[in-house]
Amino acid sequence: MAQYDYIEIKIPAKAQYVGVARLMISGIASRLGFTYDDIEDLKIASSEAITNAVQHAYGADDEGEIVVGCALYEDRLEIMIADHGASFDFEETKKHIGPYSDASEARFLREGGLGLYLMETLMDEVKFHHEEGVTVFMTKYLGGERGEEDVKRSANS
Template sequence: MKKACDYIEMKIPAMPEYIGVIRLTLSGIASRMGFTYDLIDDLKIAVSEAITNAVQHAYDEEEDGQILIGFSLYEDRLEVMVADSGASFNLEETLKEVGPYQDKSDIELMREGGLGLYLIESLMDEVKIHQSKGVTVFMTKFLEGEQVERDAEKIST
């Protein structure tokens, strides 16, 4: 019986100097799975943004917070979870402030954090954000061929 997926989990201090460690790990995982160089770059940018948001907003300066990163490796996709347990920001308020992105919007005027969320949603195939005791960001990236087939199935049904 075949496993549903392989799961790798890492926990880092909520400090910017550890983001590179996760980027290197992610690059190795995605490369091993067969992602293209461009898709690996997209993954690294999106995951870095999610971790940066946690580093900057989840914990008070006095707190020694941690960030949990989980990688679920499937045959057709990579799912990445970034979770913090800090007080963090109000998700609904942030999404209202950011509003829908429009091509004519001046990128300089986007609120802090808004660009990070926009990048994550633009670069990943699926993004889910859960807020409870902290914020958890679930990001999915499909292997290129699988994504094309999936989109074709959606259109034909």
């Protein structure tokens, strides 16, 4: 198993704290050496995941929290966004909002669909776990998508 550092914060499930998590992720990504464009991608995808949790995980009267965790590896950043609110069936939701044949279709997506589309588009890997709440795992590889080095090696052979 690869060595990594792990950083975690818990924020109230309120919209005004999304920016706090974005700043943390931006700082970590910058420290790891991600490009400006990759940092922007990380911030957008993370914001979408956190905003989904803020809007859908807890009722109006619930006092919930969202956990934002970052695992820092040599070659990637793994981000976990977790809540303990109401869960949803990702595969069922995905059936109703995708697939997307081109970017022009994105503007016609139902509410919530664009966030899932952005997460999957901007990150190299996205996984969802839903039981007691929803946990989103997103991975961004440093210097390009996973497998890109294998493609370069094959092209040079």
